[in-house]
Amino acid sequence: MLDAHGPDVHRFLVASVGRVDADDCYQETWMAALRAYPRLRDASNLRSWIFTVAHRKVIDHARARRRVAVPVGDVPETPAIATSPALEPDDDLWAYVRELPPKQRTALALRYVADAGYDEISAVMGTSEDAARRNVHEALKRLRTEYRP
Amino acid sequence: MTDIELELRRRAPAPDRLPDITETAASAGLVDVAYATLDSPVGTLLLATTPQGLVRLAYLNDDEATVLEELSDKVSPRILAAPRRLDEPRRELDQYFAGRRREFQIPLDWRLTRGFTRRVLQATANVPYGVTTTYKQVATEAGNGLAFRAAGNALGSNPIPIVVPCHRILHSGGGLGGYTGGVERKRVLLGVEGYSGLKQP
Numbered sequence: 001m002l003d004a005h006g007p008d009v010h011r012f013l014v015a016s017v018g019r020v021d022a023d024d025c026y027q028e029t030w031m032a033a034l035r036a037y038p039r040l041r042d043a044s045n046l047r048s049w050i051f052t053v054a055h056r057k058v059i060d061h062a063r064a065r066r067r068v069a070v071p072v073g074d075v076p077e078t079p080a081i082a083t084s085p086a087l088e089p090d091d092d093l094w095a096y097v098r099e100l101p102p103k104q105r106t107a108l109a110l111r112y113v114a115d116a117g118y119d120e121i122s123a124v125m126g127t128s129e130d131a132a133r134r135n136v137h138e139a140l141k142r143l144r145t146e147y148r149p
Numbered sequence: 150m151t152d153i154e155l156e157l158r159r160r161a162p163a164p165d166r167l168p169d170i171t172e173t174a175a176s177a178g179l180v181d182v183a184y185a186t187l188d189s190p191v192g193t194l195l196l197a198t199t200p201q202g203l204v205r206l207a208y209l210n211d212d213e214a215t216v217l218e219e220l221s222d223k224v225s226p227r228i229l230a231a232p233r234r235l236d237e238p239r240r241e242l243d244q245y246f247a248g249r250r251r252e253f254q255i256p257l258d259w260r261l262t263r264g265f266t267r268r269v270l271q272a273t274a275n276v277p278y279g280v281t282t283t284y285k286q287v288a289t290e291a292g293n294g295l296a297f298r299a300a301g302n303a304l305g306s307n308p309i310p311i312v313v314p315c316h317r318i319l320h321s322g323g324g325l326g327g328y329t330g331g332v333e334r335k336r337v338l339l340g341v342e343g344y345s346g347l348k349q350p
Contacts, residue, residue: 006167015161093160097157113161113162
């Protein structure tokens with residue numbers, strides 16, 4: 001399963017949380033998956049399942065980041081943690097996607113990175129297929145109007 | 150597909166070097182089966198171990214996926230390629246093939262065998278290096294001397310060949326008999342052990 005889905009899961013995480021945090025999320029995804037595996041009843045769609053776990057880790061990651069983000073008086077002009085360009089060759093389009101509402105971001109990452117259909121997106125995110133379609137649609141609309149390279 | 154969709158696909162993150170999760174997972178007790186492969190004079194071998202010991206040794210004939218699937222079904226789906234967990238068995242096998250080891254020290258996990266089959270294989274495990282015995286003899290030691298055909302089947306299903314030396318079991322007349330990995334491998338293994346009593350084919 002790791003061999004089959006590892007690369008796509010990792011790319012999905014890079015798209016969702018950025019390259020720097022993707023490795024941690026990736027570790028946590030597989031640890032959680034291995035922990036849950038013995039209790040897994042329906043093993044028919046492992047790919048959707050592992051993406052569901054990864055999706056949860058992305059949510060946890062966002063939550064943890066909110067917790068450590070303390071408000072400060074003076075906002076520094078440059079990020080406090082300097083990321084070297086070599087470490088973070090993140091694409092600005094996908095960096096923009098990461099600023100979208102979480103549901104739209106995840107739907108786009110599943111669709112355009114993991115090549116998921118709307119049925120799979122809805123399964124992973126626990127929404128209806130209509131909602132999955134709407135999330136992708138809304139996100140594309142925003143990108144078209146707001147994103148400037 | 151629209152412009153922006155194309156861009157999203159084109160600029161999606163490229164495949165990257167994946168973080169290695171094996172050691173973290175193994176030390177957290179989340180790996181039930183660790184496996185690795187080994188090149189040997191009898192072809193590529195797949196070795197799989199549980200925390201109890203070596204559970205499977207398979208001759209690979211481009212069927213790695215089949216072997217892993219079988220382990221997933223019969224032992225646990227928590228299988229990871231973790232070569233370092235197999236360092237000791239690989240070292241002992243290398244020494245064996247180099248003629249520098251006569252006995253394996255690694256612990257074995259017998260869970261893929263049961264009943265008469267397990268007793269036959271455990272009797273087989275006691276046959277010393279470079280010595281051969283017969284199907285009838287191991288059947289007797291397993292508790293039923295008449296069941297030598299069943300003993301043959303048991304040996305044919307040996308999940309840990311080489312280490313459980315089913316290659317040392319021959320026909321009563323001295324004929325080579327069968328072998329899981331093909332009789333040519335049986336001949337090579339007996340050759341490694343310097344056994345010269347084989348009848349010429």
